[in-house]
Amino acid sequence: MAEPFVVNPATQRYAVVTGANKGIGFEICRQLASEGIMVISTARSEKRGIEAQERLKEEFGLSDNVVFHQLDVLDPATIASLVEFIKAKYGRLDILVNNAGISGIGLDGDILILQETFERDANSLLLGGKPEPIQPKASGTIFETLEDAEQCVETNYYGTKRVTEALIPLLKLSDAPRIVNVSSTLGNLRLLSNEWAKGVLSNQESLTEEKVDEVVQKFLKNFKEGSVQANEWPPHFAAYKVSKAALNAYTRIIARKYPSFCINSVCPGFARTDITYNLGPLSASEAAESPVKLALLPNGGPSGFFFSRNQISSFITEKLSSLTENNETTEKMAEQIGVDAAAQRYAVVTGANKGIGFEICRQLASKGIIVISTARNEKRGIEAQERLKELGLSDHVVFHQLDVLDPASIAALVEFIKTKYGRLDILVNNAGISGIGLDGDIMILQEIIDGDVSSVFAGGKPEPVQLKASGTLRETLQGAEECIQTNYYGAKRVTEALIPLLQLSDSPRIVNVSSALGNLRLLCNEWAKGVLSNQESLTEEKVDEVVQEFLKNFKEGALRANDWPSQIAAYKVSKAALNAYTRIMARKYPSFCINCVCPGFARTDITCNLGPLSASEAAESPVKLALLPDGGPSGFYFNRSEISSF
Template identity: 25%
Template structure:
């Protein structure tokens, strides 16, 4: 290799490392809070992180008001969000932050027409620092980024306080950290010679967002309203539309590859809007869904008050009802992390070090290849049944559906664990429409009673997730005389699905999701006439082969079910959730369970990661034509060779009908 080639290779390696760092350090909001019955206003919501924030709130069932300057772009964003989420309670209202008249008209409209306001996200902003003034005589960047939001927030405070437990989220930036020589008496002075995006004026406006949040939180103490500022990360959004020439070319072709995407950038905004347990941090600053120590530029305890008073005058707000309370500087509230030094490495340490590197690479591979369901579909008015939903990926699936506003039925064997799961989901999502119903898949009697109850008491069934499963029952038999593992993983779900088909068809556009496993690939020459026989003489581990056989049955069942459901609008999908650390192997002998769980716990997917494909197959739009197919990591995968025999699904169905006595009452 020549010098140039060598340099290019190292440059690519460095760029890949940078990209990995960005991806692995990006914080994601994992809160399952449901927003049904709540109202949110997001400024600048027609594009970028504002749009993604609005879409997330709509997915959670909120009434979402997109406050944007451009009516055409705003209405287009509304239509896109409605198509994505199926939540029709999304509206556009015009707001031009560069006009105090527009801000006052918008606030007057909101106060007159909305009964409540739970979340106000002051998101809109521009980055170009040109020396332009608004009709109100203020620098357009300062008014769009700070003064407009300052006035808007104050005009909506009565409604926010009336609603109770409401939140105000101000999208600031790390740029506020570098706003040196900040002078509240020179806010409207343009720094001559600085026209670039992210320059002194932009940094000044972002520090104002942070200081405004600090003072606002002090004045709101005791009202139940909290406020937060945040750094969304370095994101390539439409604010670069103000760029020109070579700067725009660089931004569009280079920065978009290395910076966060809008959906990644929106996570901290969403977190500050919905996460539980951060109320005591009102007035604080966040980044990557975590508290961060105040920047030095925001540590002066008198600065927030001075900014407030100057801002009041410049926006002609008049005397406010908010009385300032004494500020305690909390900048030292959280101890700073200390870096540790590497110890001297001997030979053993050296080997351990490289082993750790290899293990980290494996972990990175798992994290970077895990598919996430990004669908924003709202489930308000819909009903879902999830078997085995008291733990693992079943629990995470149920929590996600509850977050989206669905009525969720947890079908579990253990009543105490099921009720505990219900309580946890209701608490985490604020969705009270989550219930437990007993279901023991190892008993056909229990299955028939459960199905009878659902058919008698539920008006609709939109999603059935056959999730429950077991992994280590050896030769045990069920009360119905079938291998316990086969009945729990397959036969029970086969019977349950058939007994619920009428209500699924009546509902229309419903889905049946069967959680299978890649273990099905290892099955060779499945004998459908010998499903209930334990493979005593199997050279491979017989317990594992029974498990793999049951998972292949899930896939074959899905294929045949899809054929029989053609023309009904009911679709069905099977999936591999990934190697997930759950309770599935709890019944393994202790001698094998302990080492297996230790390995799984570190290297396998978490339950929430494993649930993503179940959620995807349940809510994603555009996959209806793939009914009967198999998925993994939220994507279609080619059928395993073990499932390619075109006659096998039908044969399995016929044998299964007889074994479960499907035609008996």
């Protein structure tokens, strides 16, 4: 079953998609409309736009959710007409997807020259942006004229700016405004050899629209003079690369200018569309999925980022390019680059002797990171270390005993790292317990978890009480106290002890392994929910107050009377508290990337080996967060690989 992407009800939301008559734009319209969103589909050609609208109505049954309006992003009059249409008909706009774009090139002969060039660019990124090879094998020729270059920049960059600026007033009337700029990995700054341009566009602090325009105009001036090569602009796809690099920069600028919006740019992947001469591993439908997900981000989602399909990436660096994700050679190169880059990084993983913790260690060590694997039980921890050594990871894994409830063992770990490595780069707080006992049929656990997940997606309605399985869950006061101490206070103790070592890193990361069961919708206690959801006034003291009130009510036998969860209560409260603590720490340490993640329902001891995922699959998302690029999101809750809502 596909993972759900948490969104607000779409019934009364309105979206504009540019360049929507075919390819990825058409698919973005279809997918948004299928979510119940009213989509204004736009295209320069009125005839083709109306034909696309008819297809959406006739083939997909979306007649109630799609309306066409002509739009030429180069023509201020058609932009003004669109604005007036939306203002009169809907009164506001919620989503803008800037998809209109052109390649700026012509092609003679073998079209495979295009794929070959894409792959060379991707390899250049993986090699650190070194000059691209100039000996092509395919017999085709890519040519770029001044007229093509000017039109490409006007469409991809200035066209997006014009439409965005015209629609901002209508987006301001939305309670959840979203702007998605469809970009490309070819806009990565590593592909700009011109150091001046790269310096201007990568300087986040001083970046302005005027400076971006200066870069674009300088490129066009050099193109006109025939001095593109002399000034180290890209040797091919030059206008396209510059236009997309400028678009990415513009994304960051307006995200800073409109902090209440979610504004991001995305490379949807190398897809079979007209602009790629129908080359590429992805269908237009598959490529459209990532822009649609960004358009439907929950409130509080990331803004000002570049996504390579569904993953946050860097405007400047790219390890795994979605352009060549099916290219075996490139994957091997990427793996090697990852090892080299990670050689001097150090990570601690708690609860690492089995299950997801063991797999997190294995995957991090496989990327060349030195992993300090920890566990409460020394014998089992050493056995786990031996298993990792048998997998050929002996140079990258070391074991140290750690009991997250014991300050002395935490202090011993800190001293060990300080003496042996001098700093820490990554902390993964994975240690956790369920806080329950189980008698009889273990399927009772899956039934309850399924019911809770359904409650979350149904708006947090009371959990079902008619269980079919014959098993029984037991929750004792001792079990509840140990669960809170391990899952919440244990993570706090370890984090606070290791913060000084993490501050010595140039890219500190903290990943708190949490759960969908910590979602605040499952806390029916309105006071607790109010405290933990108030981002502005949230403090550690207030989180502790919630946790202590829960334990007090548990001791008094007053859980039900105070609307605490009816099953797996301590676990839910501990994970909700951990999620809140994540947000507090992210605010306290802005130079860190600190996030929490539900790795998914996996077959481990804590789940009685139920669940659709293997421990290896579940470990992938914590590992990705541990390896986020600089400037990545912080203070967020991830449902596996995707940002979701607390």
